[in-house]
Amino acid sequence: MMSFTELPSSFWGYALETAAKLRNIAPTTSVPQTPYKIWHDKPASYKYLRMWGSLAYVKRLVGDKQDSRSSLCRFIGYPKETAGYYFYDPAKIKIFVSRNAVFLKKDFLSDSRRDEVLIEESSEEPQHNSTTSFEPTVHTDDVPVLRRSTRESRVPERYGFVGLSSQLDNDPKTYREAISDIDSDKWLEAMKSEMDSMGSNQVWTLVDPPKGARPVGCKWVYKRKLGADEEVTAFKARLVAKGYTPRPRSTLRKPIRQWLWPSPFRYCLP
Numbered sequence: 001m002m003s004f005t006e007l008p009s010s011f012w013g014y015a016l017e018t019a020a021k022l023r024n025i026a027p028t029t030s031v032p033q034t035p036y037k038i039w040h041d042k043p044a045s046y047k048y049l050r051m052w053g054s055l056a057y058v059k060r061l062v063g064d065k066q067d068s069r070s071s072l073c074r075f076i077g078y079p080k081e082t083a084g085y086y087f088y089d090p091a092k093i094k095i096f097v098s099r100n101a102v103f104l105k106k107d108f109l110s111d112s113r114r115d116e117v118l119i120e121e122s123s124e125e126p127q128h129n130s131t132t133s134f135e136p137t138v139h140t141d142d143v144p145v146l147r148r149s150t151r152e153s154r155v156p157e158r159y160g161f162v163g164l165s166s167q168l169d170n171d172p173k174t175y176r177e178a179i180s181d182i183d184s185d186k187w188l189e190a191m192k193s194e195m196d197s198m199g200s201n202q203v204w205t206l207v208d209p210p211k212g213a214r215p216v217g218c219k220w221v222y223k224r225k226l227g228a229d230e231e232v233t234a235f236k237a238r239l240v241a242k243g244y245t246p247r248p249r250s251t252l253r254k255p256i257r258q259w260l261w262p263s264p265f266r267y268c269l270p
Contacts, residue, residue, distance in 0.1 A: 005053030007074065007088070014077040014086060018052050021078060045231040047224075050075050050085065050103055058087050059100035075103065083228050172222045183235065187222060190237035198239065217242040 001015045024035045025044040036044040050056075057070040076095070077086035084099040172178040178187040198204065209215050218241050225234040 001052050005074065007053060007076070011076055011088070015052060018077050022049075042231070045226070047226070047232075048078075052076065055104045056085075056087065056101040057104070058089075058098050061100075070102075073101075075101075083226075171224055175220050178220065178222055178237075186235040187237060190222075190235045191220065191239075194237050194239055 001019060002009065002012060025046070027034050034044060052075065054075050056073055056075055058073045059070050060068070071089055071091060073087040073089045075085055076088050079086055079097050082097060084097045085101060086095060087098055087101065088095050172181050172187065178184065178191075181187060218239055221238045221240055223236045223238075224232050225236055227233045
């Protein structure tokens with residue numbers, strides 16, 4: 001992990017703690033369950049995982065109005081006491097915790113050169129005697145053969161967490177996505193709870209629309225609620241009205257009566 005970044009060796013403690021956290025939530029072929037699930041009796045959440053040492057723009061909460069609204073920092077770990085991330089600001093040389101950050105995943109992956117495979121070449125060169133007056137006969141069997149490495153290049157396992165995080169990072173946007181989601185049973189239960197709550201509170205009453213009226217549509221809004229440790233604690237579904245539904249332009253064109261107020265006049269009597 002340290003070799004992927006330009007951070008000094010003094011950050012090895014943060015790297016070690018992050019590696020231990022990833023090992024505890026990563027599945028293995030020998031153990032069907034992760035150590036985190038065995039200890040806490042619930043699956044771990046991969047939504048908050050980020051690449052160690054990656055660049056991120058962190059929002060500044062205080063500062064002058066003319067200063068930059070964010071600073072370029074590096075992600076170095078996960079705090080235990082609160083939700084958020086550890087960031088290192090090289091400009092101010094300090095470490096702090098923040099949740100308001102935008103990670104630069106593509107830039108960090110393009111700068112990585114970890115997967116390059118080096119080809120080992122023999123340093124032996126054919127020796128020619130320059131003191132003799134005749135040209136030696138060169139045999140093809142004496143030319144050294146280049147040795148190529150048979151090592152396979154594999155993508156680091158941490159790239160898998162990036163792909164899994166991008167999959168879990170988006171909540172359903174429509175009803176079709178919710179019922180097709182991996183947590184479809186949880187979303188259906190949340191929608192049923194929302195409908196029962198609206199019925200008990202008498203939020204609306206079903207009536208026939210007036211003639212020529214255009215009712216406002218509605219849609220479902222889904223959200224996974226996270227706890228302090230960035231784990232999913234609840235599934236929420238809300239039925240909201242589409243307030244942005246445009247009205248016909250004919251209803252907006254109402255006659256406006258303009259009033260003309262005469263300006264005062266002055267007369268001079270002879």
